[in-house]
Every structure is written in structure tokens, then in C-alpha cells.
Amino acid sequence: MASLQHSQAIKGAKVLMVGAGGIGCELLKTLALSGFQDIHIIDMDTIEVSNLNRQFLFRQSHVGQSKAKVARDAVLRFRPHISITPYHANVKDSNFNVDFFKQFNVVLNGLDNLDARRHVNRLCLAAEVPLVESGTTGFLGQVTVHVKGKTECYECQPKPAPKTYPVCTITSTPSKFVHCIVWAKELLFAKLFGDKNQVNDLNVRSNDACSSSENTNDVFEWRDDEDFEQYGRRIYDHVFGYNIELALSDEETWKKRNKPRPIYSRDVLPDKMIQQNGNVDKTDDLSSASAMASLGLKNPQDIWCLMENTRVFLEALKLFFTNRKKEIGNLSFDKDDQLAVEFVTAAANIRAASFNIPSHSLFEAKGIAGNIVHAVATTNAIVAGLIVIEAIKVLKKDTDCYRMTYCLEHPSKKMLLMPVEPFEPNKSCFVCSSQTPLSLEINTHRSKLRDFVEKIVKAKLGMNSPLIMCGAALLYEVGDDLEEDMIANYTANLEKVLSELPSPVTGGKMLTVEDLQQEFTCNIYIKHREEFDEEKEPDGMVLSGWTQAPPEKKDDKTSIGNGASSSKSLPTEPMDAQKDIEVKEISDGTASPGKKRKMPEFSEGCTLDQSNDADETRNDKKIQKLDDDDDDDLVMLDHWGKDTSKKQRLQ
Amino acid sequence: MKGTIAEFCKNIVLAGVGSLTLVDDRAVSEEALSANFLIPPDESVCSGKTLAELCCDSLREFNPMVRVSVEKGDLASLGAEFFDKFDVVVISCCSLATKKLINAKCRKLSKRVSFYAVDCRDCCGEIFVDLQKYNYAKKKTDGAAECELQYPSFQEAISVPWRSLPRKVSKLYFAMRVIERFEEAEGRKPGEICIEDLPAVLKLKKELCEAQSVNESHIPDTLLERLVMGAKEFPPVCAIIGGTLGQEVIKAISSKGDPLKNFFFFDATDGKGMIEDISNPNLES
Numbered sequence: 001m002a003s004l005q006h007s008q009a010i011k012g013a014k015v016l017m018v019g020a021g022g023i024g025c026e027l028l029k030t031l032a033l034s035g036f037q038d039i040h041i042i043d044m045d046t047i048e049v050s051n052l053n054r055q056f057l058f059r060q061s062h063v064g065q066s067k068a069k070v071a072r073d074a075v076l077r078f079r080p081h082i083s084i085t086p087y088h089a090n091v092k093d094s095n096f097n098v099d100f101f102k103q104f105n106v107v108l109n110g111l112d113n114l115d116a117r118r119h120v121n122r123l124c125l126a127a128e129v130p131l132v133e134s135g136t137t138g139f140l141g142q143v144t145v146h147v148k149g150k151t152e153c154y155e156c157q158p159k160p161a162p163k164t165y166p167v168c169t170i171t172s173t174p175s176k177f178v179h180c181i182v183w184a185k186e187l188l189f190a191k192l193f194g195d196k197n198q199v200n201d202l203n204v205r206s207n208d209a210c211s212s213s214e215n216t217n218d219v220f221e222w223r224d225d226e227d228f229e230q231y232g233r234r235i236y237d238h239v240f241g242y243n244i245e246l247a248l249s250d251e252e253t254w255k256k257r258n259k260p261r262p263i264y265s266r267d268v269l270p271d272k273m274i275q276q277n278g279n280v281d282k283t284d285d286l287s288s289a290s291a292m293a294s295l296g297l298k299n300p301q302d303i304w305c306l307m308e309n310t311r312v313f314l315e316a317l318k319l320f321f322t323n324r325k326k327e328i329g330n331l332s333f334d335k336d337d338q339l340a341v342e343f344v345t346a347a348a349n350i351r352a353a354s355f356n357i358p359s360h361s362l363f364e365a366k367g368i369a370g371n372i373v374h375a376v377a378t379t380n381a382i383v384a385g386l387i388v389i390e391a392i393k394v395l396k397k398d399t400d401c402y403r404m405t406y407c408l409e410h411p412s413k414k415m416l417l418m419p420v421e422p423f424e425p426n427k428s429c430f431v432c433s434s435q436t437p438l439s440l441e442i443n444t445h446r447s448k449l450r451d452f453v454e455k456i457v458k459a460k461l462g463m464n465s466p467l468i469m470c471g472a473a474l475l476y477e478v479g480d481d482l483e484e485d486m487i488a489n490y491t492a493n494l495e496k497v498l499s500e501l502p503s504p505v506t507g508g509k510m511l512t513v514e515d516l517q518q519e520f521t522c523n524i525y526i527k528h529r530e531e532f533d534e535e536k537e538p539d540g541m542v543l544s545g546w547t548q549a550p551p552e553k554k555d556d557k558t559s560i561g562n563g564a565s566s567s568k569s570l571p572t573e574p575m576d577a578q579k580d581i582e583v584k585e586i587s588d589g590t591a592s593p594g595k596k597r598k599m600p601e602f603s604e605g606c607t608l609d610q611s612n613d614a615d616e617t618r619n620d621k622k623i624q625k626l627d628d629d630d631d632d633d634l635v636m637l638d639h640w641g642k643d644t645s646k647k648q649r650l651q
Numbered sequence: 652m653k654g655t656i657a658e659f660c661k662n663i664v665l666a667g668v669g670s671l672t673l674v675d676d677r678a679v680s681e682e683a684l685s686a687n688f689l690i691p692p693d694e695s696v697c698s699g700k701t702l703a704e705l706c707c708d709s710l711r712e713f714n715p716m717v718r719v720s721v722e723k724g725d726l727a728s729l730g731a732e733f734f735d736k737f738d739v740v741v742i743s744c745c746s747l748a749t750k751k752l753i754n755a756k757c758r759k760l761s762k763r764v765s766f767y768a769v770d771c772r773d774c775c776g777e778i779f780v781d782l783q784k785y786n787y788a789k790k791k792t793d794g795a796a797e798c799e800l801q802y803p804s805f806q807e808a809i810s811v812p813w814r815s816l817p818r819k820v821s822k823l824y825f826a827m828r829v830i831e832r833f834e835e836a837e838g839r840k841p842g843e844i845c846i847e848d849l850p851a852v853l854k855l856k857k858e859l860c861e862a863q864s865v866n867e868s869h870i871p872d873t874l875l876e877r878l879v880m881g882a883k884e885f886p887p888v889c890a891i892i893g894g895t896l897g898q899e900v901i902k903a904i905s906s907k908g909d910p911l912k913n914f915f916f917f918d919a920t921d922g923k924g925m926i927e928d929i930s931n932p933n934l935e936s
Contacts, residue, residue, distance in 0.1 A: 417924025
């Protein structure tokens with residue numbers, strides 16, 4: 001192969017980057033160094049404190065500013081003569097349409113969520129622009145190439161629902177218990193017991209990000225004149241009471257959300273804590289190591305009430321200060337540290353109570369907290385390098401050389417970076433292949449058009465601005481330029497059950513759903529069905545023939561992505577300091593070297609594809625590496641279920 | 652302080668190592684700027700500052716908590732007491748003799764210093780790791796297990812007879828040794844090589860293969876041609892090698908996780924990132 005380095009294709013290329021976060025910063029730098037001269041970059045986010053330890057183009061003084069714009073300025077400092085066009089905007093905005101995408105030679109994704117990835121995939125397919133897709137999770141990473149008609153599209157294979165949450169979900173708007181765990185573990189626990197020098201988002205809200213955390217720092221300091229229960233109550237009232245009141249004052253945030261409830265310790269536990277359980281000897285080892293033991297709580301599977309959580313919170317804090325004072329300032333959460341788990345469980349549960357999220361037992365909380373995996377800056381750097389290599393091949397149209405590359409934590413057959421030939425397009429992919437209709441089982445007498453739009457069109461088909469037709473009749477449409485009477489009409493339709501729409505949708509009818517921005521159309525064949533299993537089919541409707549992941553399974557671990565708190569420097573523990581809290585989860589067997597292994601699928605801070613028992617209609621890709629005496633490595637791609645296995649040559 | 656090292660330094664500074672000392676007295680050149688994002692080009696050329704000084708300024712900004720400093724002097728002439736100050740020594744773009752010399756100095760110290768030598772040429776990169784006798788914690792499903800590894804020195808590693816190595820060892824390993832030997836024999840600086848040298852390089856390859864009793868096809872001419880032509884670093888490879896090296900150094904500092912033993916190779920043309928253990932089996936037991 002001619003040198004990749006001196007390719008003329010680089011200079012003339014016009015490149016679109018989507019995302020200026022962990023991967024994006026690295027990617028923009030590497031593109032600029034590699035000689036790319038015309039780069040456009042879209043990112044809707046502003047810079048958060050927690051980004052700084054990983055997204056190296058940003059500084060403290062940039063907090064609150066547009067990532068895309070600051071990244072541009074930072075790269076122009078060392079490559080002043082290239083053109084970088086930043087867009088501080090959502091890639092789903094209507095001006096980023098197919099025509100916009102058509103101006104580029106290649107699109108490079110450094111995204112952190114499934115929705116945006118699917119959206120970009122469709123625009124790239126419609127505009128016929130090659131897409132290089134990427135994702136990282138801890139030490140694991142992946143880069144894939146999607147070229148219409150030549151390789152599979154992003155949606156040809158099932159993708160698990162991503163479990164990536166933006167920082168503000170953790171700091172301001174939790175909606176799941178896992179958000180509360182992350183907050184308790186990565187923010188509150190780190191703030192109280194970890195390195196005081198670490199940057200922490202606990203008191204920094206993204207909309208007033210410049211407010212320095214210094215003013216609020218002392219709130220968390222223990223004062224000489226207070227006893228530990230007083231101190232604990234002060235912390236409690238600050239984070240569960242005062243901070244929630246503060247958040248409530250931002251009314252915009254709560255227009256579409258349930259408001260949280262401030263909780264003060266005096267309301268839950270009016271009296272000073274006294275020895276609650278007379279028969280426990282306070283001086284024994286167990287009760288000094290465990291708030292549960294000291295409070296007489298025995299079963300880790302019990303779900304504590306708010307009062308019990310409050311007692312555990314105060315007791316655990318007190319025990320840390322009375323028995324483990326030396327460690328304070330140096331502690332990092334360890335799931336085998338009983339007291340730490342107790343504190344985090346109680347704090348998460350109190351926060352959950354505030355946000356009306358169901359409580360969990362210590363046992364469950366421990367499992368969730370233990371599965372949080374941090375983002376690793378070096379993985380982003382490596383993945384960015386791999387993206388640029390694939391982008392250059394795409395520009396040179398070296399079709400045979402395209403590779404999907406896995407970045408592994410543990411070597412597999414001596415490889416840490418493992419290239420695999422890209423897969424061919426899936427002929428039954430509802431996104432990139434000729435339209436085979438989907439079919440939907442639904443109770444047409446009970447389900448409303450709104451249910452269909454929310455649960456199918458948006459959640460499953462990933463459409464952003466849908467238009468729904470039954471035959472020639474237009475049932476629903478989203479757009480900026482609609483007449484008022486039409487909007488009223490559509491709004492009324494949303495509340496009607498399918499069979500009572502102006503053009504009734506009943507069994508045997510075909511619906512056409514179209515996204516004008518994505519230039520993507522689906523036909524859905526409607527089958528009426530009376531009953532649905534509430535547990536197995538919670539949507540009350542079943543879509544078949546599409547390529548999304550099977551529903552979450554019990555053994556799915558949780559992950560949160562894209563940073564929440566972080567540590568800028570931690571000389572004694574560089575391993576931990578380096579990781580941002582891109583909380584993450586690793587599925588079993590993903591990184592274990594072995595003869596036969598499943599290939600993970602991931603995104604910056606989202607789940608791995610552990611489709612061991614994937615929907616039977618989908619192929620489960622397995623890769624088997626065979627020994628081969630000649631120079632090339634053979635990789636066996638075993639399409640589970642239907643296809644016979646095919647061999648692919650690396651190199 | 653070229654592109655790969657710039658990447659590496661960025662990674663460990665972001666990770667928050669305690670301190671980082673840079674040694675590179677060279678003035679800024681176009682070549683030095685080509686893959687280095689730490690140096691703003693325009694004002695730097697005339698500033699009179701050395702490469703290390705310029706990189707130091709940028710690195711400090713990445714993380715104010717890390718002490719980044721510059722040490723002047725010729726690397727090869729720095730005494731053992733200099734290296735004694737560090738836990739990790741990383742060298743790049745060094746001659747064969749310098750690699751051996753620094754590695755030997757590190758090994759003579761009373762404390763264990765982790766040593767890394769790294770090189771990127773064209774689309775290829777190599778990392779050599781010497782952790783001497785290294786103990787670390789390996790993460791198991793339940794808790795951690797203590798492990799110990801014994802590393803050969805650079806001299807020992809490259810002295811391992813080629814024919815004793817498995818057939819599938821990365822060809823880049825042999826190719827890099829040929830280039831290294833060529834530059835040393837010709838008295839060149841590292842990277843001071845061009846396409847006109849190819850016939851002589853191929854001749855040396857033939858001699859080395861004969862001396863080692865291995866087939867010449869072990870080292871494809873096309874690979875040597877690429878390495879000879881593109882002494883310049885390729886930025887994506889710098890990112891990949893600098894990222895991998897950063898991770899390894901963090902592992903070594905914290906004594907956590909399986910370290911590389913003892914070579915890592917990446918070639919963008921096939922996309923493989925390979926670990927090779929090249930040590931004399933007799934030395935281990």
C-alpha cells in the first residue's frame with residue numbers, strides 16, 4: 001500500500017466531525033496534525049469541569065463555553081492555517097439535513113449516545129457519505145467504517161440501548177437510581193472523603209458553571225466546634241435540602257419534569273441520634289466498621305425507609321470521622337469497603353427519595369456502584385488515531401483495506417488492537433436495505449396514536465421529525481412551517497385510538513412513517529391483537545423486523561457516560577486519577593482472550609453488545625480466530641442461527 | 652520531543668503523575684513541529700527556546716497539579732545519578748548505542764526504574780519495555796493476585812537469536828533492528844535515512860538474515876522501503892503509540908494491571924497492534 005501519510009486525498013478532503021468531547025478533542029488534534037485542512041465540527045455541549053482531565057483542549061477558564069468553538073481555537077493555535085468550522089448546535093437540528101451532509105467527503109463520529117449515532121447514520125446513508133463510527137468504554141474501544149452498499153450500516157446489527165447519561169443528569173436531573181448512585185459515589189463520597197484537590201461537580205451546575213467551587217468548598221469541611229452528628233446534619237441539609245431548593249429556583253428545568261422535594265434532616269429525624277440498639281456494644285469491631293451493625297440493621301437485602309437511610313448516612317459519616325480519620329482526603333470508593341458502601345447506599349437512597357425514585361437495598365446499590373467503569377483518556381487517543389487511519393482509507397477509496405478495529409484491554413492472540421474485515425450490509429436491515437416492511441402487533445382499539453409515536457416511531461425507529469400516513473391520509477407530522485389548524489388537527493389525532501382516527505388504522509392496514517430530515521421511510525404492516533403480556537411486552541405493542549437490541553436483561557450492568565466528576569491530579573493514584581467518571585459497564589467475557597469470543601460493540605460510555613442470547617431473528621456475531629501457518633490471521637465470523645459461518649481474511 | 656512523545660506526555664500529565672522532566676535541547680525545526688501539537692509554530696521558531704522548553708510550557712497548562720520541568724544536557728552523557736531521580740524513564744528517537752546505554756544505566760541503579768524506548772517511523776511504531784523484576788497486582792474476579800515478571804534488558808532482548816523466535820513474530824521487529832543497525836553502522840542520527848539508502852539497507856538485511864540463519868523473506872523489502880522513506884512520524888500512529896505507552900506507564904507506576912512484555916508493534920497498513928515477548932528463554936526460570 002502506498003504510504004497513508006502522504007496521501008493527496010487528505011489535503012482536498014472536507015470532513016465533518018460530530019462530537020467534540022473525549023474522542024472529539026483527540027480526533028480534531030490528530031486530523032489537524034495529519035494534514036486535514038477543512039474540518040467542520042458539531043457539538044451542542046458546553047465545557048464542564050469534569051471534562052478537563054480528559055478533553056485536553058479545554059481549560060478551567062473555558063468552562064461554560066461551546067466545546068466545538070473552544071476546540072477549534074485550541075487546535076488553530078498549533079495549526080493556524082487550516083480551516084475549522086464549529087457549530088455549537090445539536091446534530092439533529094433541521095439545518096443539518098441531507099444537503100448539508102452531502103458537502104462532506106467523510107463523516108467522523110465521536111458521539112456518546114445511540115440516538116445521535118442512528119440519526120447521523122441515516123443522514124450519511126441518504127447523502128451517500130461514508131461514516132467512520134467510534135466508541136470507547138474504559139480500556140475498550142471500537143472503530144467501524146460504514147459505506148453505503150459496501151459495508152454494514154450502523155443499524156445493521158442490534159445495538160443495546162445505551163446507558164450514557166450527561167453530567168447534568170447526575171448533578172441536577174436524576175431519573176433513575178443509578179444516577180443517584182453515581183452522584184453519591186463519584187461526587188458526594190469523593191468530595192467528603194477523597195482528595196480535596198480534585199475537581200468536583202457537586203456544587204457546580206452547568207448553567208452557572210463559572211461559579212467557582214471554592215466558595216462552596218468550606219461547606220464540606222468539618223469545623224472544629226461541631227460534633228460529627230452536627231457536621232453530618234449540616235452536610236445532609238446542604239446537599240439534600242439547600243441544593244435541591246436552589247435547583248428548584250431554576251423553573252425552566254422543571255417544566256417537563258417532576259419537581260424534586262428538598263429533604264432536611266430535622267424533618268426526618270427530629271431528635272439527636274442516640275444509641276438505637278441497646279444490645280449492641282459500641283466498642284466492638286463490627287460496629288465501628290459498619291453503620292449497619294452499629295444501628296442494628298442486619299439484612300443487606302432490606303430496603304431502608306427514609307429515616308433508616310438518614311440514620312445510616314449520619315452514622316457512617318460519624319464512623320468515618322471517628323475511626324478512619326487518617327484515610328480521609330485519600331479515600332476512593334471500594335465496593336468491598338463496607339462503610340463506604342453503606343454511606344453511598346444511604347446517600348443515593350435519600351437523593352432518590354428527593355427525586356421520587358424508588359429506593360434500593362444495600363446489596364443492589366453495591367452491585368450498581370461496583371459496575372461503574374471510568375473513561376480512560378488514552379483509549380480515546382488511540383481510537384482517534386484509528387479513526388483517522390480509516391478516514392484516510394475511505395478518502396483514498398481503498399475499499400479492500402477498510403477495517404473494523406477493536407481496542408482491547410487484554411491481548412487476544414497477542415493483539416491489543418485487532419482489525420477485522422467489515423461486515424457486509426445486512427440484507428434485512430430496515431434502515432439501509434430495500435424496504436422490507438416492518439410489522440406491528442397492536443391493539444388498534446386501545447392504543448392511541450401518541451403511544452405509537454412515542455413507543456415505536458421515536459423510541460424504536462429513532463425518528464426525530466416524523467410524518468405518518470395511512471394510505472394517502474396524513475395522520476401526523478412535525479415541522480416548523482405547519483399551519484395552526486393542522487397542528488391542532490395533529491394534536492387531536494395524537495389522543496385518538498388508532499381505529500378511530502379520521503382514516504382508521506386497523507388490522508391489515510399499512511402505515512408509512514417518514515422522517516423528512518433523515519430522508520428515511522418505513523412501512524409498517526399493522527396486525528391487531530387484543531392482549532399483551534404486561535411483563536414481557538410492557539409497551540403493549542410488538543414491533544418485528546427491525547434491528548434493535550433485545551430488551552434489557554437482568555444481568556445487564558449499568559453505565560453512565562460522558563463524565564460527571566473527575567480528578568485533575570492525584571499523584572499517588574494515577575490510575576484512578578486518569579479515569580474520568582465515564583461510568584461504564586463491561587459485560588462478561590468481553591475482554592478475555594480466548595479462542596472464541598464475542599465481539600463487543602460500544603460507545604463512549606455505553607453498553608457492550610452482549611447478545612449471547614440476542615433476539616433469534618438477529619445474527620449474533622461471533623469471532624473465532626484460527627491458527628494459520630501462513631502470514632495472515634484467519635478470523636472466523638460465525639453468524640449464529642441462520643447463516644453459515646464465513647471466513648474472512650485479515651490483511 | 653517529537654509527536655509520539657508529545658502524545659505520551661499529554662496522556663500522563665492529564666492522568667496526573669507527580670512530576671515530569673523533559674530532556675531535549677534541540678531547537679525547533681519543521682520536522683519537530685510536524686506531529687507535535689504542543690508547539691505553536693509561528694512564534695516558536697525564533698523564540699530561542701529548546702523543544703523541551705516549548706513543550707513544557709504547553710504541558711503545564713494541561714494540568715497545573717503536575718510539576719513539569721526541563722533538564723538540559725545530552726541524554727547520553729547524563730550520569731546514573733540523574734536517572735536515579737525517576738521512577739520511569741522513556742526515551743525516543745535514540746540511536747542503538749544510546750538505547751543500550753540508558754537502559755544499562757537504569758538497570759544499575761539500586762532502585763527499580765521502569766524503562767521504555769519508543770520509536771515511530773511512517774505508519775509504524777515500536778515500544779520496548781524493561782521493567783526488570785516487576786511485581787504487580789492482577790485483578791481477578793474476586794480481589795487481586797500478586798504477579799511477578801522478569802524482563803530482559805534491551806541488549807539481552809535484541810540478542811535473542813532470530814531463528815529461536817516463533818515464525819509469526821511481527822516482521823516489524825526485525826525491520827526495526829535492521830534500520831537501527833544501519834543507522835549505527837553509517838554513523839547517522841536516528842531517522843537520518845532516505846530512499847537512496849534502500850539498496851544498502853537491503854544489503855544489510857541480507858547479511859543479518861544470513862548471519863541469523865533465517866530466510867530473507869522474514870523481512871519484506873516493502874516494509875523496509877516504507878521505514879526508510881518515511882522517517883517522519885505519522886500523527887495517527889503517534890496517537891496510538893503515545894496512548895498505549897501512556898497506559899503502560901500508568902500501569903507501571905501504580906503496579907496495577909498486566910503490563911506489556913516486552914515489545915509492542917503497530918503498523919497502520921495492516922492495523923494490528925501486536926505484543927511480542929522477545930526474551931531469551933534461558934534467562935527466565
